[in-house]
Amino acid sequence: MTPNGTPTIKKAPAALAVAATGLRKSYGDKTVLDGIDLAVPAGSVFSLLGPNGAGKTTAVKILSTLIGADGGDLRVGGHDVAADPQAVRAAVGVTGQFSAVDSLITGEENMLLMADLRHLPRAEGRRTAAELLERFDLADAAKKPASTYSGGMKRRLDIAMTLVGGPRIIFLDEPTTGLDPRARHTMWRIIRELVAGGVTVFLTTQYLEEADELADRIAVLHQGRIAAEGSAEELKRIVPGGHVRLRFTDPAAYRSAAAALREVTRDDEALALQIPSDGSQRELRAVLDWLDAAGIEADELTVHTPDLDDVFFALTGGTRTATDAPADAHQTEETAR
Numbered sequence: 001m002t003p004n005g006t007p008t009i010k011k012a013p014a015a016l017a018v019a020a021t022g023l024r025k026s027y028g029d030k031t032v033l034d035g036i037d038l039a040v041p042a043g044s045v046f047s048l049l050g051p052n053g054a055g056k057t058t059a060v061k062i063l064s065t066l067i068g069a070d071g072g073d074l075r076v077g078g079h080d081v082a083a084d085p086q087a088v089r090a091a092v093g094v095t096g097q098f099s100a101v102d103s104l105i106t107g108e109e110n111m112l113l114m115a116d117l118r119h120l121p122r123a124e125g126r127r128t129a130a131e132l133l134e135r136f137d138l139a140d141a142a143k144k145p146a147s148t149y150s151g152g153m154k155r156r157l158d159i160a161m162t163l164v165g166g167p168r169i170i171f172l173d174e175p176t177t178g179l180d181p182r183a184r185h186t187m188w189r190i191i192r193e194l195v196a197g198g199v200t201v202f203l204t205t206q207y208l209e210e211a212d213e214l215a216d217r218i219a220v221l222h223q224g225r226i227a228a229e230g231s232a233e234e235l236k237r238i239v240p241g242g243h244v245r246l247r248f249t250d251p252a253a254y255r256s257a258a259a260a261l262r263e264v265t266r267d268d269e270a271l272a273l274q275i276p277s278d279g280s281q282r283e284l285r286a287v288l289d290w291l292d293a294a295g296i297e298a299d300e301l302t303v304h305t306p307d308l309d310d311v312f313f314a315l316t317g318g319t320r321t322a323t324d325a326p327a328d329a330h331q332t333e334e335t336a337r
């Protein structure tokens with residue numbers, strides 16, 4: 001009740017599939033995770049990003065009970081990881097960087113082996129294996145040895161095996177590393193379908209583009225701590241470099257706009273002006289109002305927001321080189337008019 005007698009309405013917090021507070025892990029005197037907090041709402045995709053050796057795999061191994069933490073309050077699927085690891089294991093599936101697929105046996109045999117490990121009754125195991133092989137487009141290859149599968153097929157079999165027993169939370173540790181673009185897109189579709197079915201996905205990746213495509217929230221792990229966390233859009237707004245670009249075809253209009261606007265960068269050759277902006281709706285509206293007030297009519301207006309690579313390199317202190325630039329960097333340019 002509030003002081004004036006009206007009842008207070010408490011909003012129930014969204015259920016968390018993964019909740020970690022103060023997660024710590026060291027190897028000898030090397031601190032890998034220095035007290036990190038993670039909160040992953042059920043039914044979402046969460047991506048843990050970090051440079052090689054940042055501790056992503058260590059975090060996945062701890063949260064899926066494969067190794068112990070040195071400290072922290074960790075809950076996965078509502079279960080305490082330290083006190084009730086069996087319940088956590090029953091709720092999660094893990095696909096690691098190194099495939100669990102046995103190449104010497106067939107895809108179907110791999111699935112049935114997993115069904116045995118999950119203690120599924122024989123008939124249910126067979127039914128589940130057949131359904132998942134069909135769903136992941138592996139039915140035709142089911143009776144062939146996995147050694148004959150392509151990288152993409154092996155990865156699909158790996159995920160299918162992870163799904164035996166119907167885990168509600170899956171940890172995917174770099175699920176598309178080494179796959180060609182087509183196989184990677186297939187994997188992204190599979191991940192989206194899993195999430196549409198209510199599964200929570202905890203994803204580590206070295207591809208910023210992948211986190212951008214899939215993740216509802218992204219945490220950047222650097223030197224044992226979470227350097228930044230948010231949606232891809234929120235993260236992109238924290239690095240400088242965003243701007244609105246105005247392009248003119250009439251040199252006279254360009255010159256008068258350049259004279260009227262302060263704090264702009266001129267590109268006399270392209271007849272283009274750049275106004276610093278974080279790309280948010282509020283700032284964009286302010287820029288448009290400002291242009292209207294000055295009577296400036298550009299022929300083209302584009303908004304450039306920094307991409308995740310900019311964020312990643314800004315946060316982890318690396319320098320971005322030309323070879324780091326993604327091939328599809330132009331996708332960050334949105335034509336507004």
Ligand SMILES: Nc1ncnc2c1ncn2[C@@H]1O[C@H](COP(=O)(O)OP(=O)(O)OP(=O)(O)O)[C@@H](O)[C@H]1O
Nearest residue numbers: 027032050051052053054055056057058059097206
């Ligand atoms: N069993 C171990 N004993 C000692 N050090 C370890 C052990 N496992 C991992 N480390 C170290 O902990 C750090 C984090 O490793 P981890 O595999 O979690 O990183 P990662 O972010 O997953 O990197 P990558 O993208 O390269 O897989 C690394 O410096 C690694 O060498």
